Amino acid sequence: MLDRLKLQHLRYFIAVAEELHFSRAAQKVALSAWDLSEQVRSLEDMLGVTLLIRHPHQMELTPAGEMLLRGANELLRDTLQLLKQVQDLGEAMQEQVRLGYFAPELEPLIIATFGRLISEGGLNLTRLNLPESALQQALLNRHIDVAVGRLMELQNETLACEVLQTGHWGLVLKESHALAAQEHVAPADLRTARLLLLSGHEKSNVMDQFHNLGVEPEVVYQPAQSETAEVMVEQGTGLWLTSSFMAETLPPGLVFRPLEGFAEMELALAWRQGDTSGEQIRDWLKGTG
Structure with a gap:
């Protein structure tokens, strides 16, 4: 009844x-x-x-x-x-939401994280790839509505942040490379290594961690796209210094190995406090996580 x-x-x-x-x-x-x-x-x-x-x-x-x-x-x-x-x-979903993120290798993660919100929630999302140092200011100046970046670079008294994933720094290298046989790569093994770092990263942030560990490897090139970095690794130009968020999207023949001694990387969603679009996206992601 x-x-x-x-x-x-x-x-x-x-x-x-x-x-x-x-x-x-x-x-x-x-x-x-x-x-x-x-x-x-x-x-x-x-x-x-x-x-x-x-x-x-x-x-x-x-x-x-x-x-x-x-x-x-x-x-x-x-x-x-x-x-x-x-x-x-x-x-809110019918309105255009501008999402800023700091590195091309985050694109697969962005698609995986927001894909259902776009297809099922009707989110009208515009993605903007920005330098990491510009993300926080772009939010504060209202050039973007939400940002995905490292928590330590986004925290501000006027911004709200929610950690999406925790990852770590590591290297992408060929399966045949000697370092690929190790589960983790020691920074000391990279004293003479030639490194690649995507242009969206602030070079000083990661190199300071090497410096604190007593190692000064050389970044020989900063490609703009993940695909370019993959090709350069395959050709032997260098080892790609990147985050573990890339590990699941690598082509056959390339592997990811974490770096020892590096701090964890907290990837966060950030928005202006009181901005309903950011809060609603946060709530939707929590509800589908």
Whole structure:
């Protein structure tokens, strides 16, 4: 019987329970007093309980009726709030959201993370590849709406951040390379190595970590695209210094090996505090994670 219960039944009952008078309640819900009475009786039949005691000139709620009145008001309020949130999300998704990210190798991760939000949530997303040092300012200046980057580079008192994934620095090299036989690569093994680093990265950030470990390898080239870096590794031009977020998208013949002694890399979603589009994207990603 409960599968026939609708929110409308609760709305009718609330009107009667609050007025304790069918004629006055009927005016509130735009029904005749007789139809309203039948709706309440139908609700009682579905629940198998008496909600109202009907006297010739008055009525009163039973204990079950009082319980239902309290719960029904909360349920309707929560339902309306939920529907409003869904409506707001739908409206926000129709607006263009500008996403900034700092390195071309994050493109597969961006697609994997936001793909369902684009296809199922209707998100109108524009992706902008920016230098890592420019992401925070682009958010603050409203040139982008959300950013994906390293948490340490995005944190600001006026920005909200949510960690998406935790990764680490490492090297992409050929399977035949001597270092590929190791599970991890020691920075000391790279003293004379020729490294590649994509142009979106701030060179000083990663090289400072090498310096702190007493190693000064040389970055010989900073290609603009991941595909270019892969080709250069295959040709023996250098070893590609990148993040573990690339590990699952490498072509056959190339492998990723983590670097020892390097700090973890927290990849975060950031948006301006109070910006509903960023908050709604965060909530949607949490709900589908």
